[in-house]
Amino acid sequence: MSTTNWKLWEVFLRSKNGLSHKHVGSLHAPDSNMAIKNARDVYTRRSEGISIWVVPSEEITASSPDEKEALFTPSDDKVYRHPTFYDIPDDVQHM
Amino acid sequence: MGTNVSLEDKFQSYVDAEKKVEPKNWMPEKYRRTLIRQISQHAHSEIIGMQPEANWITRAPSLRAKLILLAKVQDEAGHGLYLYSSAETLGEPRDKMIADLQSGKAKYSSIFNYPTPSWADMGTIGWLVDGAAIQNQVMLTRTSYGPYARAMVKICKEESFHQRQGYEVVMKLTQGTPEQIEMAQESLNRWWWPSLMMFGPSDDNSPNSEQSMLWKIKRKSNDTLRQEFVDKTVPQAEYLGLTIPDKDLVWNESRGHYDFGDINWDEFYQVVKGNGPCNKERIAHHVKAHEDGAWVREAANAFAEKQAKRKNKEASAA
Ligand SMILES: [Fe+2]
Numbered sequence: 136m137s138t139t140n141w142k143l144w145e146v147f148l149r150s151k152n153g154l155s156h157k158h159v160g161s162l163h164a165p166d167s168n169m170a171i172k173n174a175r176d177v178y179t180r181r182s183e184g185i186s187i188w189v190v191p192s193e194e195i196t197a198s199s200p201d202e203k204e205a206l207f208t209p210s211d212d213k214v215y216r217h218p219t220f221y222d223i224p225d226d227v228q229h230m
Numbered sequence: 231m232g233t234n235v236s237l238e239d240k241f242q243s244y245v246d247a248e249k250k251v252e253p254k255n256w257m258p259e260k261y262r263r264t265l266i267r268q269i270s271q272h273a274h275s276e277i278i279g280m281q282p283e284a285n286w287i288t289r290a291p292s293l294r295a296k297l298i299l300l301a302k303v304q305d306e307a308g309h310g311l312y313l314y315s316s317a318e319t320l321g322e323p324r325d326k327m328i329a330d331l332q333s334g335k336a337k338y339s340s341i342f343n344y345p346t347p348s349w350a351d352m353g354t355i356g357w358l359v360d361g362a363a364i365q366n367q368v369m370l371t372r373t374s375y376g377p378y379a380r381a382m383v384k385i386c387k388e389e390s391f392h393q394r395q396g397y398e399v400v401m402k403l404t405q406g407t408p409e410q411i412e413m414a415q416e417s418l419n420r421w422w423w424p425s426l427m428m429f430g431p432s433d434d435n436s437p438n439s440e441q442s443m444l445w446k447i448k449r450k451s452n453d454t455l456r457q458e459f460v461d462k463t464v465p466q467a468e469y470l471g472l473t474i475p476d477k478d479l480v481w482n483e484s485r486g487h488y489d490f491g492d493i494n495w496d497e498f499y500q501v502v503k504g505n506g507p508c509n510k511e512r513i514a515h516h517v518k519a520h521e522d523g524a525w526v527r528e529a530a531n532a533f534a535e536k537q538a539k540r541k542n543k544e545a546s547a548a
């Protein structure tokens with residue numbers, strides 16, 4: 136293993152219980168344990184997180200921006216999925 | 231060529247609509263190159279910027295001062311790492327950025343090529359150098375490239391501590407003995423002009439600025455940022471009872487800004503070219519630290535390999 140080409144890891148932090156992990160950036164490390172330790176030093180110097188996930192960047196499959204339309208427009212014309220689509224008289228309460 | 235033009239036009243109207251560019255979006259090659267240069271240069275500045283301050287860690291005048299300085303320098307390492315990671319999203323390998331820094335191909339902020347002979351410099355750097363950096367970085371939180379903007383948000387949150395701790399160091403000196411007051415003034419005398427140079431050449435000598443503004447990488451010109459910095463800093467110096475070393479500095483009522491004297495651009499270009507007081511020392515130290523750390527990287531690799539082997543063995547035994 137080369138000393139220079141350490142794997143790239145994406146770092147996700149949960150800032151407190153009840154919230155999802157959120158992507159904060161990336162870093163290089165030789166393995167997942169050291170990636171966690173580095174992430175602690177780099178991304179949580181001011182108690183920004185209580186839980187860290189590290190994922191090898193190469194393991195992430197991303198949707199392509201070119202396919203954005205094919206992927207996301209089908210839901211654009213389904214306005215009936217939103218509550219505001221329905222006209223309910225003001226007299227009806229708790230809805 | 232025809233399709234090329236329309237892609238670039240599309241990109242421009244996308245950026246004009248204040249939408250962020252993310253790593254996988256199409257972008258003009260020149261936009262990508264400009265960002266790689268700017269972000270890596272910014273990262274290098276954070277990393278090299280640790281050296282002038284690290285100079286005083288072992289000699290800080292109190293345990294409190296030492297803890298603060300250590301935390302500040304450690305933050306700068308963190309800033310460098312956030313920025314390298316955002317430059318990597320543009321496809322630039324980390325190793326290449328480091329090699330370019332060490333070979334002198336890549337630049338970093340000239341300010342870090344000045345020496346720190348006095349404890350007062352730890353105050354002046356936080357106050358002025360981090361102050362000038364904040365001026366620039368607050369603008370960059372709204373830059374058009376998403377990963378760069380996000381790194382800036384995180385950095386700006388931390389910079390405010392840097393500036394305040396620096397101002398406190400200077401303030402303590404100005405409340406001290408005549409010798410201490412003199413230390414603070416002498417340090418301000420050395421750092422004032424290099425701090426103004428941090429914003430880069432004046433607008434009429436900054437050929438790339440226009441394109442960067444068009445792409446919303448930058449949102450304010452060098453001279454605008456410099457003026458904002460002067461306007462904010464002069465009253466801070468007055469509060470301390472220190473004198474800014476510029477005989478032309480005067481409040482201009484009609485402009486609503488301070489007028490200030492001419493910057494010595496010869497000095498600026500000399501330092502950029504590598505002839506500043508500490509250019510060679512800074513790079514030599516970076517190379518040495520990198521080489522001295524080789525055994526740590528090797529040990530980390532050996533450890534990782536061992537762990538992986540153990541895991542494999544356990545998996546096949548099970
Ligand atoms: Fe910084």
Ligand SMILES: [Fe+2]
Pocket residue numbers: 276309363367
């Ligand atoms: Fe900075």
Ligand SMILES: [Fe+2]
Pocket residue numbers: 306360363389392
């Ligand atoms: Fe800083």
